[in-house]
Amino acid sequence: MTEKILVTGGTGFVAGWCVVELLRRGYEVRTTVRAPSRQGAVREAVATAVDPGGRLTFAVADLTSDDGWDEAVAGCDRVLHVASPLVTETERDPHALIGPARDGTLRVLRAAAGAGVKRVVMTSACAAASPPLAGPDSVSDETRWTDTDDPALTGYRRSKAVAEQAAWRFAEVSGGRAALTTILPGAVFGPVLTPAGRGSVQVVGRLLAGRMPGTPRIGFEVVDVRDLADLHIRAMTAPAAAGERFIATGEFLWMSQIAQVLRDELGDAARKVPTRALPDLAVRLMARLDPGVRAVAPYLGRRHLHSAAKAERVLGWRTRPAAATLTDCAGSLRAHRLVPGHSA
Secondary structure, rough: OOEEEEOOOOOOHHHHHHHHHHHOOOOEEEEEEHHHHHHHHHHHHHHHHOOOOOEEEEEEEOOHHHHHHHHHHHOOEEEOOOOOOOOOOOOOHHHHHHHHHHHHHHHHHHHHHHHOOEEEEOOOOOOHOOOOEEEEEEEEEOOOOOOOOOOOOOHHHHHHHHHHHHHHHHHHHOOHHEEEEEEEEEEEEOOOOOOOOOHHHHHHHHOOOOOOOOOOOOEEEEHHHHHHHHHHHHHHHHEEEEEEEEEEEEEEEEHHHHHHHHHHHHHHHOOOOOOOOOOOOOOOOOHHOHHHHHHHHHHHOOEEEEEOOOOOOHOOOOOOHHHHHHHHHHHHHHHOOOOOOOOO
């Protein structure tokens, strides 16, 4: 009998590829949207990669409300909880991100427990396994936890750690630890299915559009969205994944290396990609005015890595080369006309 899988947040970048990969592997898929009007866009996006036929259905549910979650989970065998609340982060109100992330996760887990699903795979982030900066370089694994009381944490990083900790506490108290697995990705790149919810991909778009005066000494642990979807599905079914955390990262590349990959692989299409480095002092000056820059300024010149050895060893997971991921990412942005002055 074909299993039915619930994927939360079908309009999102990672969730969309999870839906695609599940359909490719023969599953029936239900995905949540915040409004019925979003169903057509999701089906259209998924259809660019796989024919959903009659195996893709929808449920209306929002992480900020209790409504709809019991109905969304009903009849599903497993859940991929990929969605994150759409809340704008502000320094004045960090709880605007933290509360919805935690409470939305608990809503999904309660509904899943009530429906008796076999497993929930939750998308967390490496930000939830990152100890305070103590030197120029470090390597973390799944045994490490982010200190949620660290005053240097941005609201996003704190929200990821708080939400995942809440999920594990719920699993312990409810006796369902074996039914929970968490995935902690690095910076997610790769081809987009839809213009919405691009996350880290916007870095590539900004480089291609010439919107960066230079490349700061910031690095990314690149993971392909298609490989990330594959890991979610492996974790969903493997007995050894029960009750475990898995980091999902690939190659570490400095921004300058990402820029070089784009120039090498795209030629004239990457003519606007900056070739000079942005001095650290310039980045720190920009950080005074730009909260987004301020969030990454402490990581200038530092390689804080997260090991994916556990996912490789336990689940047989592998990632493709970062250059292939970035090239496919850039190609899809151009195809979707998401880079000004570029087209397919």
